[in-house]
Amino acid sequence: xxxxxxxxxxxxxxxxxxxxxxxxxxxxxxxxxxxxxxxxxxxxxxxxxxxxxxxxxxxxxxxxxxxxxxxxxxxxxxxxxxxxxxxxxxxxxxxxxxxxxxxxxxx
Amino acid sequence: xxxxxxxxxxxxxxxxxxxxxxxxxxxxxxxxxxxxxxxxxxxxxxxxxxxxxxxxxxxxxxxxxxxxxxxxxxxxxxxxxxxxxxxxxxxxxxxxxxxxxxxxxxxxxxxxxxxxxxxxxxxxxxxxxxxxxxxxxxxxxxxxxxxxxxxxxxxxxxxxxxxxxxxxxxxxxxxxxxxxxxxxxxxxxxxxxxxxxxxxxxxxxxxxxx
Numbered sequence: 001x002x003x004x005x006x007x008x009x010x011x012x013x014x015x016x017x018x019x020x021x022x023x024x025x026x027x028x029x030x031x032x033x034x035x036x037x038x039x040x041x042x043x044x045x046x047x048x049x050x051x052x053x054x055x056x057x058x059x060x061x062x063x064x065x066x067x068x069x070x071x072x073x074x075x076x077x078x079x080x081x082x083x084x085x086x087x088x089x090x091x092x093x094x095x096x097x098x099x100x101x102x103x104x105x106x107x
Numbered sequence: 108x109x110x111x112x113x114x115x116x117x118x119x120x121x122x123x124x125x126x127x128x129x130x131x132x133x134x135x136x137x138x139x140x141x142x143x144x145x146x147x148x149x150x151x152x153x154x155x156x157x158x159x160x161x162x163x164x165x166x167x168x169x170x171x172x173x174x175x176x177x178x179x180x181x182x183x184x185x186x187x188x189x190x191x192x193x194x195x196x197x198x199x200x201x202x203x204x205x206x207x208x209x210x211x212x213x214x215x216x217x218x219x220x221x222x223x224x225x226x227x228x229x230x231x232x233x234x235x236x237x238x239x240x241x242x243x244x245x246x247x248x249x250x251x252x253x254x255x256x257x258x259x260x261x262x263x264x265x266x267x268x269x270x271x272x273x274x275x276x277x278x279x280x281x282x283x284x285x286x287x288x289x290x291x292x293x294x295x296x297x298x299x300x301x302x303x304x305x306x307x308x309x310x311x312x313x314x315x316x317x
Contacts, residue, residue, distance in 0.1 A: 087202055087238075094234035101229045104266045106259055 108311065109180060111211040113195030113235075116227035119217045120249040122149035123283050125194050130291045131303040133165035138189045141168045144176045144207065145196035156288040164289055177206035184210075208238040212312050216271075217249045220260055232270045245310050248276030250283075274310060275302050 046053065085093075110128070112121045122143075129141045143150040151170045171179050173196065183191050195207060208214070214235055218228035228246065235242050246267050264273045282295045296303075 087200070087205060090237045091200070091234060094230055094237050097233040097237075098226065098230035101233070101266055101270065102226050105225065105263050 108189070108212045109184065109191045109193060109210050110213045110215065110311070111193040111195055111207065112215045112217060113231060114216055114218065114224075114228055115197060115200075115231045115234075116224055117197040119219060119224055119228070120277070120283070121194050121197075121217055122153075123286055124215075124217050124247065124249060124277065125192050126150065126153065126286065126289060126291065127277075127296065127299055128303060128306070129166045129190075129192050130296055131300070131307070132190050132192075134296065135307075138186070139166035140183050140189060140191045141166050142176065142179060142183075142191065142193045143168070143170045144173055144194060145170075146172070148194065148196075150194060150289070153286065153289045157290055160288060160290075162288060162290040168289065173201070173203040173207075177203075177210060180207075180210050205238055208235055208242065211239075211242065213243045213245060213310065215245045215247050215306075217247045219250050220248065220263060225263060229267070229270065232267075236270070243312055244271035245306070246271055246273040247306075248273065250279045251276030252279045272310065275305055277302055 112125045114121060125141065129139050132139045141150065148170070150168065154168050154170070157164060169179060176193070180191055180193065183189060193207065193211070195204070216228050216231055216235075218224050232244055232246070235244060267273050277299055280295075280298055282292075282298070
């Protein structure tokens, strides 16, 4: 390496080659099936199935381990709104309401 | 059972009335815990004097900050058949006060028949209802003078009853101004006995009563 420019060029070329090799490796794996599924894994490659799946036959209970999970572990539960307000807003509303009551008291 | 006394205006007699109720419930041989939420209130000063004078108090007293009050109440509530009397702070409201409203089985609002106190009492009642829907409230008139004519008292009571029941009033007595410790004399307690009996038998929620 005579100077910094040549060093940078060589480093870039080396990295580019490394990138190409990685790309080629990934493309060569692309044609194969996904990771070998174990017995407990719920994953399956739909593209490999000869007969299409009937979605109506799938119920939530068929997913392994689903029944044993505590409620709400995988989700935050049903979407609901309490309609809650902050304490400051409640104090403001209470003040307005109290004025309506107090105005009934003759002064 | 948690009985709280509160009003956003200071000087409505929360401390002295709470002390009166604590003494009354103790005289009925009930286990009573008295909690003052806030720093260096009147009850704390009474307690300091009682400690120095070595008074044997029929109830236990706790002073705590707003952030720790709910935990203290929940711990004491675990004990069966107890009355937990709580004095709300008059000011310094923040989110930490919300659990106190939720914990109260009965929220007593002492007030006097003067305009500033009335406004703050109505406001406190409205705020309580907004924080806890269906909360049991009770307006407790304080410093009612039997000799003086309270103008518009009936009108005032009619308006207050739109929000919550109005109890019979605690009459003005020089003894209230002379309270300096947590030990109340039997004669002093006897003066307010009819109103305290009324609160105990009529206004305390039947559910949760020890």
